[in-house]
Amino acid sequence: MEIFRMDTKSEKLALFRYGLIASLVIERLPRGELTRRAQEIAARTYDIPHSKRTAVSVDTLLDWALRYRNGGFEALAPKPRQDRGQSRAVTPQLASLIERLKRENPHRTGTTLLRELALSSGQDTPALSASTLYRFLKQRGLSEKQLLAPQAHKKFEAELSNQIWQGDMLFGPWVRRVKDGGRMQAFLHATLDDASRLIPHAQFYASQGLDASLDCLRHAVAARGVPGRLYIDNAKIYRSPQLARIAASLGTLIVHSRPYQPEGRGKIERFFRTVRDQFLANLDPKHALSLEELNDRLWIWIESVYHRSEHSALGGTPLARWQRDIEQIRQLPPTTDLRRLFFHRLDRVVRRDSTFLLHNCLYEAPPHLAGQRVEVRFDPLDAAEVEIWFQGKLDITARPVD
Known part of the structure; x- marks a missing residue:
């Protein structure tokens, strides 16, 4: 792609x-x-x-x-403006005033609104016609019927596999660092399919940040297809422009749970409880595993136990429920380079010595880019090679300076 x-x-x-x-x-x-x-x-x-x-x-x-x-x-991407379908009679300021007046009292009639608008100070826009006002109210959902309609509260439940995924992170156990034998904490990043409770991907990382979450999502999409919606936490890191761009390229809607109202992510929280009770509780606390060993054991447990165990709410196993909708699962085109689609993108200015700094590491750029602003694209978990884009085209692949 x-x-x-x-x-x-x-x-x-x-x-x-x-x-x-x-x-x-x-x-x-x-x-x-x-x-x-x-x-x-x-x-x-x-x-x-x-x-x-x-x-x-x-x-x-x-x-x-x-x-x-x-x-x-x-x-x-924006194109030259065409005012087709735009109403110039209702300015943004006037629209805001109409909405405020109507929401203050949904029973206000159109005649009353027109009179109050005419009397409002600071309104130097042309007078509205009744038809324009009524059309505006209906279009904005501001009619009396629309404002007073009872709001339905439906149980949060996806009908089909991959319609909704949930994503979250769990503080995991301490693991052994391979390099020096010391210890570090592992963090479990996971995605869960709402309809089937299947786990598209879960993995322990050394980081609790966005880079690890995006890597988990990339593996999930590669393994199980593209979700329609992704419910995630309201934390600042999940409002990253990197995540927004990737989701838009995938055609996935990011939905953030409201603070103190995490009802949309309840199923993944229950999965994490299962991980604690059935997986982590059975690890030997006296024997620290490496991160790789921990992940190997995790996926053996997920594939052989969790995915194949009867779930009371499903009347079957998560794997069988997910496979029931497999014909409707949306996959990316075979030509898609998923790794590059998930690359981070940042702007950098190439120094006079033809180098640029990225995450405290110097990279070498070609001499003709000295002094130029470029866009660099890279895998945040493996930045051994960084693509340099200039004026919308891939110029060269850069490597760290020796």
């Missing part, structure tokens, strides 16, 4: 657009449901990158969704 090169502004806008329309494109929706979801998204206000606007219309959302389906993440 060729990864499109965007400048920082274009990529930021594309990521923002994908964040809005992800729930519209990760699964095929009936036309009515597609429009309903788009109306819910359009009903909110946003801090739009590089724009003073705070609102996005339903038509624009549907246009972005179509562009994504036809051209992928790259198609969301």
Whole structure:
């Protein structure tokens, strides 16, 4: 898969657009449901990158969704503005005022709203017509019926395998360092399929950071396909632009659990309890394993015990439940270079001596790039080779300076 090169502004806008329309494109929706979801998204206000606007219309959302389906993440990069489908009568300031007045009192009629808007100070926009106002209210989900409709609270449960994955990290045991025989703590990063409880991938790492989480996700996608949604913690590291870009390239919607309301990740927390009770509890505390040995034992246990044990809520085993939907599992094209898709990307300025610094390590660049700003792409867990991209093209692969 060729990864499109965007400048920082274009990529930021594309990521923002994908964040809005992800729930519209990760699964095929009936036309009515597609429009309903788009109306819910359009009903909110946003801090739009590089724009003073705070609102996005339903038509624009549907246009972005179509562009994504036809051209992928790259198609969301901004194009020359076309004011097709945009209402110029309702400015962002006026939209904010209408929303505030209507939410304060959902019973306000259109006639009352028009009168209050006309009397509001500081409004130098043209007067709204009743039809424009009613259309705006309906589009934003601000009609009396929409505002007063009871909110359904459904049990969190995916219907199909790979529809939803959960991701999390568990503090693990202390392991033996191979280099010097000392000890270090291991951290278990894992993904769990919500519908089947199958574990696409789990692995102990020496780090609890994002680099390890992304490596775990990469192995999970390689082994079990692409998830529609990924529920993860609300921690700062999971709001990384690296994760956002990778998810957009995969076509996966990242969903962060709300603070103190982790209901979306309950199943993986129960899996971690099972790991403690059935796996970690059976390790010999007097014999410290290496990280590699610990992972070997973990996967033997997952594949031979956990995946093949009857689960009371499933009426079968996690493996059998996952395989039931195998024909609907979305896989990446065979030509996809998954390792490169997960590369981190950072901007660097090449010094006059044709070197640049990355993670406290000097790399050598070709002389013609001295003084230039370049983008470097690399595997954060193995940066022995770093790709240097200049003006949207791969220039050379750099190695650390001897």
